[in-house]
Amino acid sequence: MRRARQVTQITALLVFMALLLATGGGQFPAAPPSLFFKLDPLAMLTSIIAKRQWVSGVAMGGVTLLATLALGRAWCGWVCPLGTALDLFRPRNPSRLKATRLERWRAVKYILLIGALGAALAANLTLLALDPISILTRGLATFLPGLNRILLSAERALYNIEPLQSAIDWFELAVRAPLFSADVWRWWNTLPSLLLVGVVALNTVAERFWCRYLCPLGGLLGLISRVAIVRRVVSQAACRHCARCARACPTATIDPNKNYASDPAECTVCLDCLPACPSASGQSFSPVWQVSPTQEYDPSRRQAISALGAGLAAAAVYPLLPAELRRQPQLIRPPGAQPAHADGDNEFLSACIRCGECIKVCPTSGLQPALLEAGLDGWWTPTLIPRLGYCDYSCHACGQVCPTGAIPNLPLEAKRAAVMGKAELDRARCLPWRDNTPCIVCEEMCPLAPKAVEVDTFYITDPTGQMIEIQRPHVIPDRCIGCGICEFKCPVEGPAAIQVTGKHF
Amino acid sequence: MLTRRQFIQHLLAMGVSATSLAAFLKACVPPVAAPTATPILPSPTFALPPTATAAASTTVPGSPQAPALPTPPPTSGEAYLAVARGDDPAELTRRAVKAIGGIERFVRPGQSVIIKPNICVAYHGPEYAATTNPQVVGALVALCLEAGASTVSAMDYPFGGTPEQAYKISQIGQAVSDAGGKMVVMSPIKFKSTEIPTGKDIRNWVVFQDALKADVIIDVPIAKHHNLTRLTLAAKNMMGLVENRPSLHSNLGERLVDLATLFKPKLIVVDAYRMLMTHGPTGGDLNDVRLMKTVIASHDIVAADAYATTLFGLKPEQIAYVKAGAARGLGTMDLQSIKIEEISV
Numbered sequence: 043m044r045r046a047r048q049v050t051q052i053t054a055l056l057v058f059m060a061l062l063l064a065t066g067g068g069q070f071p072a073a074p075p076s077l078f079f080k081l082d083p084l085a086m087l088t089s090i091i092a093k094r095q096w097v098s099g100v101a102m103g104g105v106t107l108l109a110t111l112a113l114g115r116a117w118c119g120w121v122c123p124l125g126t127a128l129d130l131f132r133p134r135n136p137s138r139l140k141a142t143r144l145e146r147w148r149a150v151k152y153i154l155l156i157g158a159l160g161a162a163l164a165a166n167l168t169l170l171a172l173d174p175i176s177i178l179t180r181g182l183a184t185f186l187p188g189l190n191r192i193l194l195s196a197e198r199a200l201y202n203i204e205p206l207q208s209a210i211d212w213f214e215l216a217v218r219a220p221l222f223s224a225d226v227w228r229w230w231n232t233l234p235s236l237l238l239v240g241v242v243a244l245n246t247v248a249e250r251f252w253c254r255y256l257c258p259l260g261g262l263l264g265l266i267s268r269v270a271i272v273r274r275v276v277s278q279a280a281c282r283h284c285a286r287c288a289r290a291c292p293t294a295t296i297d298p299n300k301n302y303a304s305d306p307a308e309c310t311v312c313l314d315c316l317p318a319c320p321s322a323s324g325q326s327f328s329p330v331w332q333v334s335p336t337q338e339y340d341p342s343r344r345q346a347i348s349a350l351g352a353g354l355a356a357a358a359v360y361p362l363l364p365a366e367l368r369r370q371p372q373l374i375r376p377p378g379a380q381p382a383h384a385d386g387d388n389e390f391l392s393a394c395i396r397c398g399e400c401i402k403v404c405p406t407s408g409l410q411p412a413l414l415e416a417g418l419d420g421w422w423t424p425t426l427i428p429r430l431g432y433c434d435y436s437c438h439a440c441g442q443v444c445p446t447g448a449i450p451n452l453p454l455e456a457k458r459a460a461v462m463g464k465a466e467l468d469r470a471r472c473l474p475w476r477d478n479t480p481c482i483v484c485e486e487m488c489p490l491a492p493k494a495v496e497v498d499t500f501y502i503t504d505p506t507g508q509m510i511e512i513q514r515p516h517v518i519p520d521r522c523i524g525c526g527i528c529e530f531k532c533p534v535e536g537p538a539a540i541q542v543t544g545k546h547f
Numbered sequence: 548m549l550t551r552r553q554f555i556q557h558l559l560a561m562g563v564s565a566t567s568l569a570a571f572l573k574a575c576v577p578p579v580a581a582p583t584a585t586p587i588l589p590s591p592t593f594a595l596p597p598t599a600t601a602a603a604s605t606t607v608p609g610s611p612q613a614p615a616l617p618t619p620p621p622t623s624g625e626a627y628l629a630v631a632r633g634d635d636p637a638e639l640t641r642r643a644v645k646a647i648g649g650i651e652r653f654v655r656p657g658q659s660v661i662i663k664p665n666i667c668v669a670y671h672g673p674e675y676a677a678t679t680n681p682q683v684v685g686a687l688v689a690l691c692l693e694a695g696a697s698t699v700s701a702m703d704y705p706f707g708g709t710p711e712q713a714y715k716i717s718q719i720g721q722a723v724s725d726a727g728g729k730m731v732v733m734s735p736i737k738f739k740s741t742e743i744p745t746g747k748d749i750r751n752w753v754v755f756q757d758a759l760k761a762d763v764i765i766d767v768p769i770a771k772h773h774n775l776t777r778l779t780l781a782a783k784n785m786m787g788l789v790e791n792r793p794s795l796h797s798n799l800g801e802r803l804v805d806l807a808t809l810f811k812p813k814l815i816v817v818d819a820y821r822m823l824m825t826h827g828p829t830g831g832d833l834n835d836v837r838l839m840k841t842v843i844a845s846h847d848i849v850a851a852d853a854y855a856t857t858l859f860g861l862k863p864e865q866i867a868y869v870k871a872g873a874a875r876g877l878g879t880m881d882l883q884s885i886k887i888e889e890i891s892v
Contacts, residue, residue, distance in 0.1 A: 219734065485774055513775065
């Protein structure tokens with residue numbers, strides 16, 4: 043059984059990694075993109091609550107819920123790629139007996155879950171940044187460009203050594219180019235990756251610390267597991283009180299003081315306790331038709347209501363914060379995403395689970411996770427930073443991989459017409475305007491037909507008294523879609539002479 | 548546990564090996580000439596294209612001597628430049644190349660060939676005339692292979708969209724692989740700062756190294772509109788082989804000639820089957836496309852561009868890089884002085 047579980051876990055992790063690595067450069071696996079987010083009932087549930095709309099593929103999350111109803115938190119022990127990653131980085135000699143001083147922390151995952159649901163009721167999904175699939179996807183999506191940069195500079199350095207060139211050519215074609223597309227990396231991209239590293243590092247405090255104490259998805263599946271059909275049952279007659287099952291349990295939920303009973307809300311159905319038991323019929327996983335007893339660490343009704351209220355209140359009170367702490371409407375959101383309303387309402391933020399899929403797929407790396415520039419509740423939501431990368435006129439991948447429809451899945455023609463912002467020209471910085479240096483790069487780059495940047499020819503007298511002819515660009519705002527390629531390519535050093543400002547109502 | 552002594556010993560050992568490794572790696576790297584700053588602003592000798600007639604045609608004292616042509620002019624019989632008109636782009640290409648001496652004049656058995664079409668964006672299919680006609684490129688690949696080329700690869704580095712997508716949308720990827728050539732995505736590690744000894748305005752730029760190693764470069768632009776240079780032709784098409792392109796735009800004419808003297812394309816085939824008359828280089832409107840059904844071939848990049856210019860009703864001297872190329876001896880823009888063969892297919 044242990045072998046079967048490990049094979050399942052590794053398979054799921056490999057599928058996850060393959061899907062993630064195949065997502066990039068505007069390309070993504072045909073079916074189904076964002077599979078694990080669709081299977082994640084927390085992501086699906088909170089986004090339909092916050093969006094007040096159905097999300098396509100939500101039924102797949104329902105499948106996970108039904109499986110949990112039948113088998114308990116088997117998702118956590120058998121499928122969840124973050125859980126598998128934690129198992130891979132398991133402490134060498136885990137102390138698996140109950141760490142009593144930490145028992146109270148088991149409530150945190152429920153508090154986070156209820157807080158996230160409360161905030162979702164108030165149309166806010168900020169806490170989804172703590173969804174486990176989100177943590178893993180976003181952590182890797184923002185870390186891999188950094189790794190790519192390291193590989194690239196290593197390749198460049200070694201490429202100078204003649205005998206190594208063919209080997210590097212092979213590596214470049216077979217490994218780096220197919221697996222890594224993005225190479226834009228900012229220092230605060232380390233934060234999502236650091237969260238992932240932190241989650242793994244907590245394993246040294248207690249095995250599967252994240253799953254036991256913090257995971258809001260674990261909390262949701264744990265709640266359902268209380269009425270799950272198949273549960274671990276200890277046969278009091280056959281039990282020899284040897285405590286080997288307790289020592290084998292990675293979530294330390296088998297309590298020697300309670301006749302080795304376990305809390306189904308904590309059990310990940312890993313089945314490691316079965317072979318540990320010296321007695322053939324000491325324990326089994328069999329149908330139980332009653333609600334599991336409450337545990338001392340379960341949140342009280344008062345705590346649960348407080349968490350719900352806090353989630354609701356935090357989201358509801360948000361518009362009262364000082365304007366500079368609120369979401370900034372000049373941010374450029376992915377194509378088709380709803381722009382922010384002046385009053386702070388924001389359908390995009392109410393649907394974005396901060397998963398990082400769009401950031402991973404963006405072929406130019408223009409999409410980057412916001413830190414605080416999108417407001418306190420907008421952290422790690424995607425924004426286009428044209429100086430780092432533009433929105434490719436031929437690409438509509440972000441809408442196709444978005445698991446919740448926060449970025450609508452637009453056909454290419456509709457995406458090409460979707461306005462993300464407007465370009466504005468700064469004549470004080472623009473080369474032909476400021477010092478008669480010929481340059482029409484913004485006009486040349488504009489992908490539209492007719493172009494949103496046009497040039498006029500001026501005949502002027504230069505400082506030496508000579509009559510010269512110079513082309514100077516100007517923007518036609520009604521045509522501009524805000525793709526940002528003009529800002530990206532502008533040769534002016536420092537801030538571009540043409541800049542895109544996000545669309546807002 | 549490590550004793551203090553062991554720790555210091557380990558530290559020393561690591562330090563020594565790291566230093567020697569670094570020294571070894573450094574020794575392996577060929578010494579690089581001190582990088583000259585790439586000028587962003589125009590150089591003092593900069594001349595504006597249309598009005599400053601005198602400045603551009605006079606040779607600036609101390610400027611490098613006229614670069615030798617990569618391929619010598621035809622010796623006997625063959626045309627200096629061929630123009631083929633007709634319905635089949637592939638056949639036009641074959642006939643035009645044949646008229647200037649055949650592919651054997653440019654590609655010898657065993658040589659490596661890089662074909663450089665214009666695949667500047669991943670936005671529209673070939674009917675929009677923003678990218679080179681795939682059949683022209685395919686015909687050239689087949690010709691090179693018939694001539695016994697060891698490898699024939701085609702590539703461009705689009706400024707809009709990914710190369711993979713641009714190769715697909717332009718249909719050039721398919722045409723090249725159908726003809727037996729290799730479509731190559733230009734790897735970022737192969738761009739390196741390179742000296743341009745024959746450069747006048749730029750003496751150093753970051754360029755694609757494989758293009759310098761190839762035996763033969765065939766330059767296959769599509770004739771189309773461009774606001775700054777008026778037209779994008781063969782000399783402008785070489786821009787796809789360099790980095791930091793936006794910064795080239797000040798004094799683009801001279802700088803394009805500098806790049807042409809570096810890459811030395813041996814054969815120029817200008818695709819004027821469809822011409823983009825305005826809203827170039829990206830295009831996107833079929834009303835801007837004129838069906839010209841013409842392919843031009845020559846060994847002379849200046850003459851080929853000069854001829855293509857006339858198809859737009861413009862004069863060669865109106866195109867800064869054609870004029871600069873002629874002034875610097877890269878080729879001739881005097882179409883009266885050369886033997887032109889016109890073919891109807």
